[in-house]
Amino acid sequence: MEKESFIDGVLVHSQSSTTFSLDSSIISIQDLNAWYGQTQALKQVNLKIYKNQITAFIGPSGCGKTTLLRCLNRMNDLIPGFDLKGSIELQGENIYAPGYSVNKLRKQVGMVFQQANPFPQTVLNNLKLPLEENFRKLGKAQLKQIAIDKLKDTGLLEEVKDRLQQSALKLSGGQQQRLCVARALAIDPEILLLDEPCSALDPISTSKIEALLIRLKERYSIVIVTHNLQQAARIADYVVFFYQGEIVEQGLPQEIFITPRMKLTSQYLQGMF
Amino acid sequence: MxxxxxxxxxxxxxxxxxxxxxxxxxxxxxxxxxxxxxxxxxxxxxxxxxxxxxxxxKEAAAVLQVNSINFVTTSGFDQQIINAYNAPADKPIWQFGALGLLLGTLTTTLGALLLAVPMGMSTAIVITELAPVRLRYILRIVIRLLASIPSVIYGLIGLMVVVPFIQELLISSELQIRYIDRFQLAGNSMLAGIVVLSIMIVPIITALAVDAINAVPHHYKEAALALGISHWGTILRVILPAAKSGILAGIILSVGRAVGEAIALSMVSGGIGNIPQPGDGMVFFLTPVLTLASAIVNKSEIMSVPTIEAALFACGLVLLVTCVGLSLCARLVEYLVKRGEGRA
Amino acid sequence: MLDYQKLRDGTGHVLAWLFSSLSIVACLSIIFYLFIRGFAQINPDFILTPPNPTLNQDMSGGISTPIAGTFLLTLTGILLAAPWALATAIYLAEYGGSQAMVQIFRLAIDVLAGVPTIVIAIFGLAIFSLPQLGFLSSMVEGVDGVERSFGRSFLVAGITMAIMILPFVIKICEEALKAVPNYYREAALSMGASKWQSIVTVVLPSARQGILTGIILGMGRIIGDTAIVWLTLGGTIRMTGIQPWWYPVHWWSTLCNTGSTLTSYIYFASPAGEGNMPDKAFGAALVLIILIIVLNIFTDLLERFGANKIKGN
Incomplete structure (x- = not known):
């Protein structure tokens, strides 16, 4: 029965904006349009990212969710032919304003990629390198302490404590991905972006990362792109559904997953495309 | 289609x-x-x-039997060649010592490396990371063309431009008189050899370093930039270390090229196997030298004398062993670095 | 206090641009200098008359035989090296697995790639001076009265050149073969073709651009080499076979005798050689560099054509 209502789900949530248990936004995106050369990748995106919550971007491949994620720390700057209009404000400041420091931005907005990409160096160096580059004044002992703390935070310390001086590429896929999370946390960002972090991982590693993210949201605001709807349902506090570069629907997970307003959303949830 | x-x-x-x-x-x-x-x-x-x-x-055997290790620890090659040439056929002279040539090879190669490695690496970094896309393409074509310029042309230009320039700039007749007992100071010198050799190997180092840097997966760079590390910091601390094995192998290969370069050096480096004395100060670099490879070219016209032929083959053997060693070394370095990174 | 990172980044950028422009400018000025010095020499007479062995620069003639020698030697070398290298590349890429023997083969070829050309040159001289191989050059009487082979001729130099470029061409051909997607082979084998048939009918045609690039680059190396020419083609500036050397009936004689190429002519004509006619050397150097540039353009076009084709598919 519940499923039936799901299909025709055109239930309108009358007081959607007031029912959010979301305190304050940290990022606010206004009228964002983006292009790769001639192709428009994002159309009129308006969205708020909330503090200390997990926001999940869902949608079919090529819908623009990864593009938006990479706009948030300006990683798209690396792609030739990328162009953008509109504004993204981080704590009230437009990050695309001329003169805004990209390096400073990326210190505040950490990122974990789809493919685990630790540097081909030792486990410890992977954590020390961003620290040394960003916080020049730290002493050696401090550096190591922070590195150890972050490994502890990600639950990796127990598993790798004998292998700190070994190459990070010798860790398992899940361990590598958690190392990447630890590395992103090392520079103490306010926001953590994750681009399908579990797509290459087995279920056990996936659940470890999910548990980690739920723990981390106490201290960080998290944005995650995922193909896995169950994952979004399990961990997200706020869900945004993209289709062909536009936001079709956004809201609390119970709204999106149980009572979607748009036909497109319910079709996607049923796996029709 | x-x-x-x-x-x-x-x-x-x-x-x-x-x-x-x-x-x-x-x-x-x-x-x-x-x-x-x-x-x-x-x-x-x-x-x-x-x-x-x-x-x-086989060809070098006679000289090696007579001289054994002395072939590489004693000097006087030029005089020995003259003695061997003038010796009567029934009393051949087999004494040869190529220490001078060995040192000539060593000094020119090291000097060329000191100049060419920073230049080649910088060019590679500019081509792969710093230059705008269009300029990168042009630079790559230029580097490829430069790598294919024949050594005899480098030698010709060295002889016609670099050598007179050095003579003009650094050698006074007073200096020439002071050293006349030991050697004749002209522009043909170790320095000219170093300059020509380094210009020759810059494109090689550049090309190999470009390949090595391009082989670094793009996601390492993304990871570093996403951590708020500056572009140069990323190049220095992430990209170059990840390309280390390829870069080192490339440098070792270019050492092989420098050691084995015969023609260009025989044209510009002086042609006499003097042993450069560090005590001479600047004149150390102005000493005319002869390398193992260029000795073979320089003395090839009198190769019909069996003793000289054997001596030149002995030089060739030293070269061969060195270069085979370098090739194996390049492979070993590549393997060790990759194993250290957990990629092999 | 100065920010360490900013200082490092700034210095790094400046040094990188400085060193790289230095090396590019140094290298480009070589080519310009060559064009300026060489251009005055280039005229039909210079290209079409044979050189004259004289110390008078005005009487020393042109470079027709060195040009012919360059073509002759390149042709001989590449005709020998191309099939040899291709066969080796086929074996390594298609048949060789990871057996110990193949690893040893690879190592041996790798080591050969690092051997200086001057060493390969004296090797050629040694092996082709064996009296049994005298038919490739001519027989002479040695100092000790024993008859030995002269060991210097176009054929000898061509074979030696082939050995010199062998590892280089093998490597490029092997890469071209490895770039052919595996499903081409699988499609062939699944239709009942034998392994060899699948290689000949499917793999080689698909890899032909890469193979061609390897062959052209190999030719470039032959054209540019001096050490092997100097030692194994003899120091003569003219063709020494039966004259006139271009008559078809004399071709074998020409191949078995000595001559010169552009590179050995430049060496000979430079102040380092006996000729001491630097103007002529610059003229020849310009012709040589133009040949090299033409070959470079060829490989560049081939590569772009190849890239387009892959994109088109």
Missing amino acids: QSFETSSPEEKLFAVRIETKNRLNLISVRDSISEKLVFLLTTASAIVIVFIFIFIV
């Missing part, structure tokens, strides 16, 4: 299949002959290096 229509693999294979059915036996005989031939030629390619060793050792 065009070629796909005219010669699609499927179409051809269909024809092949029909043919196969009709002439299966004939074809299998033809195939096995072709395969045997291919294997034979491959064995030949691999065995060439063994032949090179055998023949060069």
